[in-house]
Amino acid sequence: MASKVWSSKTRSAVALRHVAFEDLGRLAGLLDARGWQVSYSEATTEHLAHYSVREADLVVVLGGPIHLCDAHAYPFLAREMRLIERRLELGLPTLGIGLGARLMARVLGAAVHRADGIGIGWGDISLTAEGLRSPLAALSQPGETVLHWRRERFDLPSGARRLAFSGRDDNEAFSYGPAALALQFHIEADGRALEEWYVGHAAELRGQGIDVARLRRQGRLHTSRQRQTAAAVFDGWLDTQFPDDVPATMPAA
Secondary structure (H helix, E strand, O other): EEEEEEEOOEEEEEEOOOOOOOOHHHHHHHHHHHOOOOEEEEOOOOOOHHHHHHHOOEEEEEOOOOOOHHHOOOOOOHHHHHHHHHHHHHHOEEEEEEEHHHHHHHHHOOEEOOOOOOOOOEEEEOOOOOHHHHHHHOOEEEEEEEEEEOOOOOOOOOEEEEEOOOOOOOEEEEEEEOOEEEEEEEEOOOOHHHHHHHHHHHHHHHHHOOOHHHHHHHHHHHHHHHHHHHHHHHHHHHHHHHHHHEEEEEEOO
C-alpha cells in the first residue's frame, strides 16, 4: 500500500462565524487532515484586525441570517468588510460562503439585492465554462443538487469570473484574482449539522411556509451523495492555493 504525506508546515485557518450553528462543517475535517490549525473568530464581537486573523493563511467567511440590505443595523459588518478588502488587495486566500460570498461581492463594489421568492431548499447548480475548468468541476455531475439558503442575491463584481449559476440565480459562485472564491450555496453543511440549522432558522422557515420534515428528508437524501463532491471542491481549491500541501504518494515501508 501507499501512504500520503502532507506538508510539514503548520498553516492557520480562521473562520469568521456569525451564528454558532453555521460553522465550517465538512471543511473542518479536510483542514484537520492537512494538519492545519483551525480556529473560529466571532465576527459580531471579536477584534478582526488582530494579526492572528489578519495574517492567517486562510480566512473563511461563513454564512449567517443577516441581510446586507439591513447592514446599517449591524455595524460589525464594516469591520468584516475591511478585513475582506485587505485580503483581496494582498491576494491572500479567502473563501466566502453564503453571507460571506455576499460580503465579498459588496466589498468588490457589486450590488446586493433582496431575492424574489423562497430562497431555501435543495436545487440545481450549473457551471460556466470557467467553472468547469475550476475546482468546482466536481459539481458538474448529472443531477447534482446543492443547498440554497438565502433571501438575497448579488450582481457579478467587476473583474470577477462567474463560475456557477442556477434556476434561482444567475450568480451562484465567482472567483476573484488568484486567491478569492465566493459560493452563494452551501456544500459545507452535512446532514447531522443541518438539524441545528432547522432549529436556528425555525422562525424563518415557518415564516416562509417551509415544511421542515420535507426539508429534512431532502437533506438526508442529498448530503450523503454530496460528501465526496464537497471534498473534491474544497480540496481542489486548497490545492490551488497551497500546492505544497498536495499529498505525495510514498511507497509503503
